[in-house]
Amino acid sequence: MVADPVKSAGCKINTNVVLERKDMARYVGPQCRLCRREGEKLFLKGFRCETAKCAITKRKYPPGQFSWGRGKLSKYGIQFREKQKVKRFYGVLERQFRNYFRKAEKQKGNTGDNLLVMLERRLDNVVHLLTFAHSRKSARQLILHGNVTVNDKKVDIASFLVKVGDVIRPKNSERSRKLVQDNAEALKSRKISSWLEFRQGALEGVVTQLPNRDDISVSVQEQLIIELCSK
Known part of the structure; x- marks a missing residue:
């Protein structure tokens, strides 16, 4: 068995540095x-x-x-x-x-x-479009903290892909519902996407159909991306 050169030298591993390296891919700047x-x-x-x-x-x-x-x-x-x-x-x-x-x-x-x-169709994008959160970043945080359910089951994966008929609600707790309700009230002037239905009274969103190209929120020339990724 080969000894670990770091441990054998009596050196201490800085776990903070290891954690920072794992998180380097995520942009944390302005x-x-x-x-x-x-x-x-x-x-x-x-x-x-x-x-x-x-x-x-x-x-x-x-x-x-x-x-x-x-x-x-x-x-x-x-x-x-x-x-x-x-x-x-x-x-x-x-x-x-x-x-x-x-x-x-x-x-x-x-x-x-x-x-x-x-x-x-990503869940963090849907939560944002339903006015449950101010931005996609805050929607991602809302999901990761377990404050969102899909069809009454907790989903804490931001990349979860919704499908037709899915019902998105805040977790059945006073704190989660109040957080989502406050956000929805503050963003009530924002238009909901045509492929989603937001039920204000029940505080829930429903996927009525899958989005099409006209429903995409960002202006993009996707053909340029296909040309790049196909190389």
């Missing part, structure tokens, strides 16, 4: 920089994105000291930026996105439409 980098609102900060304080409204140029001096994007650069925009909008990582793309390729129909519809 959200507004992402919107500015993509040049349009990705609605990553809820209410703030709809006010005059939105970074895109105040500074509609890429972040960085010498952003004005950057040259024209190459064909690859344009494709890459389109993919990054979709990833950041839905809050998925590169490996997750590649998995969605492989599944979309295997399905019948247009691969680009299949990819976007699959992302739109």
Whole structure:
């Protein structure tokens, strides 16, 4: 049996560093920089994105000291930026996105439409669209903390894909229901997507049909993404 060189040397392992490395893939910096980098609102900060304080409204140029001096994007650069925009909008990582793309390729129909519809069906996106949460990030947190049920079963996986007939409700606890009710009341002016039905009295949402290409929330040229991921 070969001895661990770190332990044999009497060194202590810093577990904090290990934890930080595991979480390095998740972006934890300023959200507004992402919107500015993509040049349009990705609605990553809820209410703030709809006010005059939105970074895109105040500074509609890429972040960085010498952003004005950057040259024209190459064909690859344009494709890459389109993919990054979709990833950041839905809050998925590169490996997750590649998995969605492989599944979309295997399905019948247009691969680009299949990819976007699959992302739109994510539970964190649905919870956000139903006004249960201010943003997709806060919706993800709501789900991970066990505050959301699908068909009366707790679901704490943000990437869960909803299907027709699914009923999404807050967990049957006073704290969860109050949290969702407060958010729904604050966002009551927001229009609910046509493929979803929100029942204010029962405080629940129902998937009435699967989304189609016209229901996709983000403006994207999916063909550029398909060209990039197919290489």
